[in-house]
Amino acid sequence: MPELPEVETIKRTLEPKLKGLSFQAVEVYLPKIIRTPVPQEFIASIPGKTIQKIERRGKYLLFFLAENFVLVLHLRMTGRLIYSAPEDPLGPHTHIIFHLDNGFALRYMDTRQFGRVFLVKSEKLPLVAGLNSLGIEPFDPGFTKAFLIRELKRRHTKIKSLLIDQSFIAGIGNIYADEVLFRALIHPQRQSQTLTIREATRLYYAIREILKEGIENRGASIKDYVNGEGNAGNYQNLLKVYGHEGKPCTRCSRPIAKIYLGGRSTHFCSTCQK
DNA sequence: AAGCGGTCCTGTGTGC
């Protein structure tokens, strides 16, 4: 579910509320979500640890705690992390409740149960599955036009598949990949190495602009996504191609197409995207 | 080595 703009929004809504608070206890109702350490040890280790800061890396949330511990969460498709008052009704699929020392709690909900939670010492962060193999952050100064052009030439895969490859660029998922390619006027099935400098340049700016607009609109709430306060985003109302199959293209009025590419639904305008 | 299909799950929408 949540891609970079959604995870970034969760981070921004949670950090001001949680910074400086300590965990008082943790209740685990679905132990398989906890990947490391074993749930017993996880439950024993959390209490008393103070939240110093929250960071996002790709689609991962990292809670930096006292004593050099890091609580890492990946929400996958339907994970939600909501700062809740004790009187807030307990929603379905609540799998973990992190009780805070101000009486509030951070509730982890996840309909499809694909999410993952890890608690590691900071020096063991590279051992968290997927975290160490993440590619560059789209807003990292190192993500330059030259970098993108060089990498597009080097890879031999379809551009859509490359955009959602987390080891290439961290944080782009299925919705934003389709929106980026529409903004850049590039067909999703194009082989990355065939993009011209002009196209690669359009792609570079489209990646940054689309993700920035997603963040500014507090993410896209299509089915499950809400931010750390339980509120929906607005970017679903600004999508141009994702979920628009059969509807007129905002640019040329011809119907938006939907195909499957790499096993993922892919939406695009076959007239505008070459 | 890029690209599949399957896997992990539950809920929702569609078509018969």
Add this chain to the structure above:
DNA sequence: TGCACACAGGACCGCT
């Protein structure tokens, strides 16, 4: 109405 099936913001695995 009821049932079966496809599909859903992700990512990993094993196989070609």
